[in-house]
Amino acid sequence: MINYNLRCHNGHEFDSWFQHSQAFETLQANQLIACPICDSKQIVRGLNCPNIAPNLNDTTAKNAREYAKQMRQKILNEFLNAGDNFADMARQYHQQWQNDGTALHQGLYGTIQLDEAVELHEEGIDIIPLPKNFLEPEN
Ligand SMILES: [Zn+2]
Helix, strand or coil, X not given: CEEEEEEECCCCXXXXXXXXXXXXXXXXXXCCXXXXXXXXXXXXXXXXXXXXXXXXXXXXHXXXXXXXXXXXXXXXXXXXXXECCHHHXXXXXXXXXXXXXXXXXXXXXXXXXXXHHHHHHHCCCCCCCCCCCCCCCCC
């Protein structure tokens, strides 16, 4: 279940639960969502996520930042930067792992195109997307 903050074309804001994001999009496309105030069927999603933001207290946010920082440091210190060769090297590592159970290196990071990422996934190679600029030093 997912909670969306919604807004009608008259500016009324309300929120509603949906099975998943696709369910919302289908209902929205077929004008099956109505504003509870003016019954408008022109509904758009608001920008904020009220189901997440109010629960994110200072400690949680601080822990998340600390965790991200540790993850960034671990990747930069211990993982090999494969750059644009990430997909090829991931395959090579995976092959090595399958051959004799040894890892050539603890981990890899680099850049990859979406279609390559899909291919790796289909080949059973796990990768984790990181936010853009995640590995750049904090300002
Ligand atoms: Zn309305």
